[in-house]
Amino acid sequence: MVIRGLAFTAMVSIMTTVGIIFILGEESFHFFSQVSIKEFFFTTTWAPLFEPRLFGIWPLINGTLIIAIGAIIFALPIGLGIAIYSSEYATGWWQKILKPVLEVLAGIPSVVYGFFALTEVTPFLTRIFPQIEVFNALSASIVIAIMILPTIASICDDSLRAIPKAVRDGAYALGTRKSEVTLSIVVPAALSGILASFILAFSRAIGETMAVTLAAGATPQLTLNPLVGVQAMTAYIAQVSLGDVPHGTVEYQSIFAVGLVLFVMTLAMNLLSQYIVRRFARKYE
Amino acid sequence: MNPVESPASAAKPNLFQNKRTLRLVKERVFFGIIFASTLLALGFLFYLLFSIFHQGWDHLSVDFFTNFPSRFPAKAGFKSAIYGTVWLGGLTLIFSVFFGVGAALYLQEMSPRNRFTSWIEISISTLAGVPSIIYGMLGLGIFVRFLDLGRSVLAGALTLSLLIIPVIIIASREALKSVPDSVRMASYALGASKWQTVRDHVLPSAIPGVATGVILSMARAMGEAAPLILLGALTYVAFIPGSPMDSFTAMPIQIFNWASRPQEAFHDLASTGIIVLLGFLMICNSAAIFIRSRWGKRL
Structure with a gap:
């Protein structure tokens, strides 16, 4: 009896997964009965709120990717640097408190980062790039980089620590210095974990909503310029739901189609990261 | 030479x-x-x-805590947002602890190794990586439309619960895993059933770890704005929710609303709101640290 009850609570996870796929699939099905899949994936203008309505998703994917790639470019070297510092160099109490303090960055809600991007990062960037727009992809990239730093630093740190001391001692015995041991022995040995952290952080950056909605703007366009406003997939979904669009219209259904693309992208990233950990993790016995 | x-x-x-x-x-x-x-x-x-x-x-004054939001920045306050977050937090806590800890107990202690449990495990690890905005769409489809709960506190709390249940399951399983087998063996040796063993011995020993996981994920849920925006939580609410079926606003949503206005005065209000929100989350996190240091070292 009790076991049945507990099994039911465990079933909730399966029901949630099925529910997500069903809801996204059902509304997307209605969407694609009005907008052809060909238009959705093979045209390049996204203008769902004005006549003539155009649903080519590439500007939104472009917006999401430019922000996420920018965030990774900032976050990966810094996060790896922090991980190397905290696992190989820092000692004593300083090493102990470093990780929890950095975890605070991950605990700050994303709406706070969005606000920070808007009121501090963009004004700062204006001094460097006077032509920058008020809403721009770069400021969103920078705050998302800060947001995902703890993810990267923490997973890299764990995988660096997992390299046994004997491996380092072997290198030291050959007369190498600490930086040489770290860069040419320890980091390559931990590469699978580093790669996994990178992909996981990238998937977080893709799914991030509030910071991109506040800081990156609402102008879907195909561009590689990080100084202009773009619209990410998540920002579009948030914009439509803020605008009180009636149920059953094609705009309402379009957020589910965009959500489905977002879901598939993050799912692929997460599965890839799990696969890398399983496939490439070296075992030291 | x-x-x-x-x-x-x-x-x-x-x-x-x-x-x-x-x-x-x-x-x-x-x-x-x-x-x-x-x-x-x-x-x-x-x-x-x-x-x-x-x-x-x-701007952090008594008025800020006791006034409702307003079109005039000087009169605007955070009252409905604070109450909304407290309502959401209470209900989310109930649902997510019940389902999260229950599932963790089942998977870690009770379940047979079969295809059913491996499906559950796969879906948990999948769900842990799903962006929060997708949970908002799920909540919109299931709770707001299908179950017809409307834009209520209940719909919001159920959505946030689904969001954090995978995290709670993973943290609780870690806590249960760290309870030594000798505890279980001793209980079985005295003739206790599986459920009695889990209820009276394993779960109490794992409580510090479980509570830490629950509190940390609650702190995450209380900072989430995206799923609530999807549900259509209102940004202007001049009343306090009186029942789970009332509509609501929450701290992150009110902050988002103020931050997205162009006037500087509203930005000041947004920062004050952020101070209150961060203070709230800091209390949660300190509670987690306290529990871990106070009860974490037994066994």
């Missing part, structure tokens, strides 16, 4: 010395880079907190 050897032995230490200096410099530069990246991250954290406190501290 040997005239042939002397030039070579004079050159050798020199060559060695050059290489040594270069390697020393490299060592220093490398350390400088990684130390600088750590300081950069810490600097960002402190600057972020400093700038928000600097902008919002002056």
